[in-house]
Amino acid sequence: MKTIKEKTKKLTGSKAMIQALEQEMNRDDSIFVMGEDVGKYGGIFGSTTGLFDKFGGERVMDTPISETGFIGAAVGAAAEGFRPIVELMFVDFHGVVMDQIYNHIAKIHYMSGGAVKLPIVLMTAVGGGYSDAAQHSQTLYASFGHLPGLKVVAPTFPHDIKGMLISAIRDDNPVIFMFHKTLQGLGWMDQIDASLGDVPVNAYTVPLNKANVVRKGKDITIVGVQMMTVEALKAAEELAKKGIEAEVIDLRSIKPIDKETILKSVAKTHHLLVVDEDYLSYGITAEISAIVASEGFGDLNAPIGRLAIQDVPIPYSRVMEKFVIPDSKSIIDSVLKLITV
Amino acid sequence: MENISKKDLLWIYRKMKTSRYFEEKMEKVYLEGKQPVFNIGAGPVPGEMHLSNGQEPAAASMIVHLTKNDTVTATHRPHHEAIAKGVDLKKMTAEIYGKKTGLGKGKGGHMHLFDPDVKFSCGGIVGAGIPHAVGAALANKKRGENWVAVAFIGEGAANTGAFHESLNLAALWNLPFIVVIEDNKWGISVAKKNATSVTSNAIRAKAYGIKGYSVKDNDPIEMFKVSKEAVERARKGEGPSIIEIKTYRYLGHFQGDPELYRNKEEVPKLKEKDPIERLKKEMLKENVATVEDFKKMDAEIYKEVDKAYEFAVNSEYPEPEDALEDVFC
Numbered sequence: 001m002k003t004i005k006e007k008t009k010k011l012t013g014s015k016a017m018i019q020a021l022e023q024e025m026n027r028d029d030s031i032f033v034m035g036e037d038v039g040k041y042g043g044i045f046g047s048t049t050g051l052f053d054k055f056g057g058e059r060v061m062d063t064p065i066s067e068t069g070f071i072g073a074a075v076g077a078a079a080e081g082f083r084p085i086v087e088l089m090f091v092d093f094h095g096v097v098m099d100q101i102y103n104h105i106a107k108i109h110y111m112s113g114g115a116v117k118l119p120i121v122l123m124t125a126v127g128g129g130y131s132d133a134a135q136h137s138q139t140l141y142a143s144f145g146h147l148p149g150l151k152v153v154a155p156t157f158p159h160d161i162k163g164m165l166i167s168a169i170r171d172d173n174p175v176i177f178m179f180h181k182t183l184q185g186l187g188w189m190d191q192i193d194a195s196l197g198d199v200p201v202n203a204y205t206v207p208l209n210k211a212n213v214v215r216k217g218k219d220i221t222i223v224g225v226q227m228m229t230v231e232a233l234k235a236a237e238e239l240a241k242k243g244i245e246a247e248v249i250d251l252r253s254i255k256p257i258d259k260e261t262i263l264k265s266v267a268k269t270h271h272l273l274v275v276d277e278d279y280l281s282y283g284i285t286a287e288i289s290a291i292v293a294s295e296g297f298g299d300l301n302a303p304i305g306r307l308a309i310q311d312v313p314i315p316y317s318r319v320m321e322k323f324v325i326p327d328s329k330s331i332i333d334s335v336l337k338l339i340t341v
Numbered sequence: 342m343e344n345i346s347k348k349d350l351l352w353i354y355r356k357m358k359t360s361r362y363f364e365e366k367m368e369k370v371y372l373e374g375k376q377p378v379f380n381i382g383a384g385p386v387p388g389e390m391h392l393s394n395g396q397e398p399a400a401a402s403m404i405v406h407l408t409k410n411d412t413v414t415a416t417h418r419p420h421h422e423a424i425a426k427g428v429d430l431k432k433m434t435a436e437i438y439g440k441k442t443g444l445g446k447g448k449g450g451h452m453h454l455f456d457p458d459v460k461f462s463c464g465g466i467v468g469a470g471i472p473h474a475v476g477a478a479l480a481n482k483k484r485g486e487n488w489v490a491v492a493f494i495g496e497g498a499a500n501t502g503a504f505h506e507s508l509n510l511a512a513l514w515n516l517p518f519i520v521v522i523e524d525n526k527w528g529i530s531v532a533k534k535n536a537t538s539v540t541s542n543a544i545r546a547k548a549y550g551i552k553g554y555s556v557k558d559n560d561p562i563e564m565f566k567v568s569k570e571a572v573e574r575a576r577k578g579e580g581p582s583i584i585e586i587k588t589y590r591y592l593g594h595f596q597g598d599p600e601l602y603r604n605k606e607e608v609p610k611l612k613e614k615d616p617i618e619r620l621k622k623e624m625l626k627e628n629v630a631t632v633e634d635f636k637k638m639d640a641e642i643y644k645e646v647d648k649a650y651e652f653a654v655n656s657e658y659p660e661p662e663d664a665l666e667d668v669f670c
Contacts, residue, residue, distance in 0.1 A: 032483070064513065068503050069506030073476030076474055110667045111449040114670060115455050149668055149669070
């Protein structure tokens, strides 16, 4: 761990992403960005703002609405030695391009016995909470984490967004880089404190395989990702007032999953709640529960809590959407049930 | 034929013949362990097997115009293209046998052959290789090289979204990209006329403002000429092309296909016009090569292919736990 005091600047998630892209594109000419509205518009969720003016249309390429075409083209360009970064505007649009992602990007390195490397970053916006309904609000962390051959990351805070995006770009494997819309700090969405943070000015990397303990505690471990980490931290503050010290782990990496950090924490707190803004069945809550049940069962003093979207599509109307996505209140309720068991 | 050099004719013949002999040998080997009762997973070469007997002109007469720097993506029926592109025959055969010495160390098999040394790849999803070739063409353009990328597909793939998305992109970005459609008339069991809204896919070029070419009757000479023009245009930055060649599928979609859907007379009739024999006859007539030359060439071809099979048979299988490697680099 570095202890040198680095020069930092307060940035939003969006600005942290742009800075990562800009610094890496300056460093390496083989990097280029392709996607819908990534040019002049700057990315619908502010992932590439200003880059078109800096690098031009050759390196920040607007594409037609043609995900199979341009994400498939990333495969060919990567095999030829480029490092393409492609944006799938909403993760929900995966359906039109899943063959390229699931059958090609993820498997070609393996099927070629390691002969073909595909250093592709697929950036995609995830998450709900703003009434965009069932086709524009999912996170789908688990759908991507399920398949071998893809690294899948979902950083929460601006520091990690920049550091993990740089790591993703430098990685020779395909990386799915999920950024949460609400954490981008966009002027036209809910403003939340977590979307602003200290970010080192220079380029740096954050590993793609490590979870991060973002709050220390001794009574219960809460594992979250992106907005669920934010909600868990909020819940932890309230729980502290009731004398419960929650340890909050920001998962950051969906695949590979950092078992050690979770098991170590559970060994200390003896309680576990996993919170996910993805569907309940077969998801992150199930995966982490299975890991802890098989490798840390003896450390548990209570059943594992799982809080996620209850296997329904995400509804439009605000009151229903709020009901299905876990928040600090439902986290507190769950913790209180687990702790009093 | 007068405009084709002797060297090119000999090259095309050699590649077509190598491919044909390779496939005929594979037909036999594939049945080992699968008789009397056919079991797709049994024998030294398990899994699906899609052979290209009859389709050789599409590959050889195009790839003769390409160099090592040009990219080829192919399909689930890839051997004729792989052989024409110069994929290492030993490693390719070993891959088909699931051996450690194979192109993919036994992890890919016959539908998933990757040889980056000669920029060849193929895959088992219909249409999916087209955007890969578009990406390679984009890379060539970005680098300022005049290298081209050619996607080989079947006529069935011309109905996928990937085909149309790719052609729009290639045309929009004016890429050095060519798609060769091998119209063997059948998408597994469904005839082209029951699957495709137009009689010729070449006319679909109009929809993208690019060049479309049709090659009749599996003709290696016509395919050579058309491909030459398309490749030259691509190299000069004059944009992408579609080439559709009417070709012959002598065998079933895969080995073991009962082929109840097609008339028993179709294949014998096609074989009467076999493109390799036709070319050989022409070459003899035009004094490009003598009977002796052909004998010598064929002997060399048989030896090369036999050696590749020997290499595959004698190679070791991977260790079971090798399955856990190469997920990431």
